[in-house]
Amino acid sequence: MGSYYLDDKTVHYQWDSRIAPRVVIDSGETVTLDCRDAADGHYGPHRSAEDMAAPRVSRGHPLTGPVYVRGAEPGDSLAIEILAFEHKGWGWTRCSDRGGLLPGEFGTLLKLWELQDGYTEFKPGIRIPLEPFCGIMGVAPAGDEPLATMPPRSAGGNMDIRHLVAGSTLFLPVYVPGGLFSAGDCHGAQGDGEVCITGIEAPMAVTLRISLRKGYTIPGPQFVTPSPLTKTDTRGYFATTGIEPDLLEATRQAIRHMVEHLVQERGLTREEAYLLCSVAVDLKVSEVVDAPNWIVSAYLPLSIFVG
Amino acid sequence: MGSYYLDDKTVHYQWDSRIAPRVVIDSGETVTLDCRDAADGHYGPHRSAEDMAAPRVSRGHPLTGPVYVRGAEPGDSLAIEILAFEHKGWGWTRCSDRGGLLPGEFGTLLKLWELQDGYTEFKPGIRIPLEPFCGIMGVAPAGDEPLATMPPRSAGGNMDIRHLVAGSTLFLPVYVPGGLFSAGDCHGAQGDGEVCITGIEAPMAVTLRISLRKGYTIPGPQFVTPSPLTKTDTRGYFATTGIEPDLLEATRQAIRHMVEHLVQERGLTREEAYLLCSVAVDLKVSEVVDAPNWIVSAYLPLSIFVG
Numbered sequence: 001m002g003s004y005y006l007d008d009k010t011v012h013y014q015w016d017s018r019i020a021p022r023v024v025i026d027s028g029e030t031v032t033l034d035c036r037d038a039a040d041g042h043y044g045p046h047r048s049a050e051d052m053a054a055p056r057v058s059r060g061h062p063l064t065g066p067v068y069v070r071g072a073e074p075g076d077s078l079a080i081e082i083l084a085f086e087h088k089g090w091g092w093t094r095c096s097d098r099g100g101l102l103p104g105e106f107g108t109l110l111k112l113w114e115l116q117d118g119y120t121e122f123k124p125g126i127r128i129p130l131e132p133f134c135g136i137m138g139v140a141p142a143g144d145e146p147l148a149t150m151p152p153r154s155a156g157g158n159m160d161i162r163h164l165v166a167g168s169t170l171f172l173p174v175y176v177p178g179g180l181f182s183a184g185d186c187h188g189a190q191g192d193g194e195v196c197i198t199g200i201e202a203p204m205a206v207t208l209r210i211s212l213r214k215g216y217t218i219p220g221p222q223f224v225t226p227s228p229l230t231k232t233d234t235r236g237y238f239a240t241t242g243i244e245p246d247l248l249e250a251t252r253q254a255i256r257h258m259v260e261h262l263v264q265e266r267g268l269t270r271e272e273a274y275l276l277c278s279v280a281v282d283l284k285v286s287e288v289v290d291a292p293n294w295i296v297s298a299y300l301p302l303s304i305f306v307g
Numbered sequence: 308m309g310s311y312y313l314d315d316k317t318v319h320y321q322w323d324s325r326i327a328p329r330v331v332i333d334s335g336e337t338v339t340l341d342c343r344d345a346a347d348g349h350y351g352p353h354r355s356a357e358d359m360a361a362p363r364v365s366r367g368h369p370l371t372g373p374v375y376v377r378g379a380e381p382g383d384s385l386a387i388e389i390l391a392f393e394h395k396g397w398g399w400t401r402c403s404d405r406g407g408l409l410p411g412e413f414g415t416l417l418k419l420w421e422l423q424d425g426y427t428e429f430k431p432g433i434r435i436p437l438e439p440f441c442g443i444m445g446v447a448p449a450g451d452e453p454l455a456t457m458p459p460r461s462a463g464g465n466m467d468i469r470h471l472v473a474g475s476t477l478f479l480p481v482y483v484p485g486g487l488f489s490a491g492d493c494h495g496a497q498g499d500g501e502v503c504i505t506g507i508e509a510p511m512a513v514t515l516r517i518s519l520r521k522g523y524t525i526p527g528p529q530f531v532t533p534s535p536l537t538k539t540d541t542r543g544y545f546a547t548t549g550i551e552p553d554l555l556e557a558t559r560q561a562i563r564h565m566v567e568h569l570v571q572e573r574g575l576t577r578e579e580a581y582l583l584c585s586v587a588v589d590l591k592v593s594e595v596v597d598a599p600n601w602i603v604s605a606y607l608p609l610s611i612f613v614g
Contacts, residue, residue, distance in 0.1 A: 100596050151600040152550050159548070159602055160594035197596040219564055220550060226543040228535065236533040241466070243459050243527060247554040251595055257526055283592035285603065287467035288558055289407050289504040293458040295466055296592065
């Protein structure tokens with residue numbers, strides 16, 4: 001079985017079945033995709049504060065690929081085994097008054113992270129374990145119109161599912177010949193929800209084994225992920241609730257309450273609290289049947305508070 | 308410090324600040340509340356199939372309490388340490404074409420469970436670990452109107468938060484003098500979401516230590532729960548996704564896809580699959596920021612498949 005390497009010099013910024021594949025592989029072969037960060041290098045330790053504060057025009061997420069899998073046809077699916085990640089020592093997280101779960105409620109804050117061996121420090125006393133994954137893994141959607149990278153679709157894409165870590169396997173439908181798989185938007189860590197719109201955004205190389213499941217049709221992304229679900233589940237959780245007749249508003253309330261808690265009890269600024277929620281707090285749908293009020297709960301792992 | 312016992316002979320079916328307390332305790336004292344099951348004895352091994360199939364008129368969940376905590380006043384909060392549960396050997400789960408996350412999509416199925424020491428069997432080869440909690444813990448809301456037990460509120464109530472197991476602590480606001488705490492609706496196990504509208508419903512006695520947090524105001528229920536979050540996180544998970552611009556519809560899609568998977572891959576009937584989702588599958592908000600599509604994922608623990 002062959003293994004291939006795609007550098008991060010050539011990227012694409014849209015999903016488009018007409019983009020020529022960078023590599024053609026057989027089912028079961030391995031590819032290493034070197035991926036730029038989501039903001040295409042705008043933030044990072046190599047940039048001045050002035051440059052990073054300048055407006056950024058996004059063309060979309062830079063994606064590495066596509067990978068063409070021989071024999072893949074619409075109606076098949078791919079099994080993508082996530083084997084390994086290699087980060088480059090740094091990452092960033094940013095909130096602003098636009099985007100995210102709570103637009104208009106926070107100012108701008110940019111955090112640059114130094115990625116250590118297995119963890120990264122938010123500030124003294126708060127350490128986030130690294131649990132890297134690709135925010136974006138997807139195949140080319142059907143049709144020959146270019147599509148934006150922001151929304152996830154049944155073809156996968158910008159799913160930001162934090163449990164797609166090394167050791168997990170993602171299953172994706174195939175919509176065009178070869179599948180045309182690409183990846184990018186790697187995260188060093190992220191909570192379920194990614195509430196401020198960024199996790200620990202970081203350039204990384206990801207190594208994957210891609211296999212064809214001939215004739216096995218699935219309606220959208222599915223995956224298998226190993227136990228334990230997270231490295232943070234060691235010292236319990238503090239949780240807040242959102243109780244509302246609308247599930248999105250319940251989600252917002254749970255995070256607002258968590259931000260209040262982090263400000264009052266942990267001495268963070270509101271923006272620091274929002275960022276910390278995005279990289280470390282997990283949103284769960286506690287109940288969605290006790291009409292008319294649903295509950296979304298936000299879980300803060302206590303293991304991130306050290307010393 | 309005193310400890311008190313309230314039997315399940317006297318219950319109340321609404322939240323109402325005018326219901327006289329059954330016991331008055333000091334902060335830090337312990338109460339054991341014997342709780343009827345959510346359907347007030349309509350289902351169970353003591354009942355004939357004919358009786359259980361007869362229409363049931365619900366007066367509300369039967370609740371044990373209220374407990375008056377001396378000195379509790381509006382603006383304070385209570386810390387409820389959940390110490391222990393004792394089940395009575397049986398439980399039930401039921402779906403129908405009404406209620407739940409997917410009304411109109413399933414027929415009726417009633418499952419009676421024999422609760423063993425630490426687990427219960429769904430059918431040969433599928434075992435659910437018991438992780439008991441109270442579906443309902445709450446205090447009397449402000450005002451003097453009786454309120455239905457179905458919706459949860461900032462006063463708590465029918466929250467169905469599966470991680471309120473023994474070893475966790477629930478924090479609730481106080482809205483009326485004494486707080487007037489009651490509990491009921493115990494579950495032997497449940498997935499995050501409780502999608503078919505019932506968990507493993509079971510009569511249980513729950514032992515709690517209730518402490519007053521004088522002057523500590525909170526906006527709604529909060530809690531601390533120990534690690535690991537669940538006994539099921541031992542052999543990984545299979546997960547489906549719902550990718551939709553509406554968070555509730557994303558939730559529905561994730562469960563529909565999981566039901567399809569359980570029918571195709573595990574040989575369950577659709578109703579069995581729906582029930583299994585309700586008692587064992589966890590719903591997570593994977594991302595709620597990649598406009599216009601949010602992702603809710605449904606996690607099936609593989610550890611429940613034995614032998």
